[in-house]
Amino acid sequence: MRIGELAERTGLSTKALRYYESIGVLPEPARTRSGYREYSTEVEDVVRFVRSAQAVGLTLGEIREIVAYRYRGEVPCAHVVDLIRRRATAIDEQIAALEQTRTELRRLERRARSLRPEDCAPTLVCHVIPRR
Amino acid sequence: MRIGELAERTGLSTKALRYYESIGVLPEPARTRSGYREYSTEVEDVVRFVRSAQAVGLTLGEIREIVAYRYRGEVPCAHVVDLIRRRATAIDEQIAALEQTRTELRRLERRARSLRPEDCAPTLVCHVIPRR
DNA sequence: GTAAGCCTTCCAGCGTGCTGTAAGGTCAAG
DNA sequence: CTTGACCTTACAGCACGCTGGAAGGCTTAC
Structure with missing residues (x-):
């Protein structure tokens, strides 16, 4: 072939x-x-x-x-099982991080509705995204 | 400065x-x-x-x-809100994909416990990970 | 003989957010 | 006058999983 x-x-x-x-x-x-x-x-x-x-x-x-x-x-079985476990753990961590970001984004979106563009100070670039 | x-x-x-x-x-x-x-x-x-x-x-x-x-x-407010919304949607999709992968990995891990290395056919490389 | 359609190797580039290194200029202290 | 700490530019490279192109060889059909 x-x-x-x-x-x-x-x-x-x-x-x-x-x-x-x-x-x-x-x-x-x-x-x-x-x-x-x-x-x-x-x-x-x-x-x-x-x-x-x-x-x-x-x-x-x-x-x-x-x-x-x-x-x-x-x-390779034992090695594969080990890899699978580690990959699963890594994915758990990734998901947790993404969920935290998503929560933050939803919060910002909600907050943005109560903000008026006129109140946005130029030095902050954008008051929708708050300074840490 | x-x-x-x-x-x-x-x-x-x-x-x-x-x-x-x-x-x-x-x-x-x-x-x-x-x-x-x-x-x-x-x-x-x-x-x-x-x-x-x-x-x-x-x-x-x-x-x-x-x-x-x-x-x-x-x-930039309106644009930022739009970006935030789209990012949130993208993250939702990422999380969904990762959760599916994680479910599959957990399934493989459970299944692997019932498999014996001796039964693993060389042509399949590894029977822990099933052919699609 | 020549054209089409395979195959080969090697080198470059994509996107993302930087970091490293080289080769040089500037500035203040001693 | 020299040392050292800073600054400048430009080019290369990282990870990841490929893809694209160039330049050339092989095989088959007409």
């Missing part, structure tokens, strides 16, 4: 596939005599795994670690 | 201040005869405003628009 076909079957661009290879997420495939990449069918599973892992928020760096276990012939 | 003093008073780096100027967030200050930036005291309010606006999630691009009203002598 050449790179164009793999791209079509996985819904990725050839650019992305070559990029994954360059950062060690995909293994280096065999080459034809003229230098074309020649993929085995198994690599398709790896590519799909990469997409699935990205979909749950893992970075390509983390994914590279996971597939590295496979390339070494080891089972 | 020279740039170092402004940096100290606002808690920013001189690099950041020069960067803000370069992208039009801060106005070009007066210069001494030898080329040093000489700031008026009012610019400190602008810098503080930039920090406050960043704290509620506005980008420097959006902030530039807001201060542009001021530099034109207009009141």
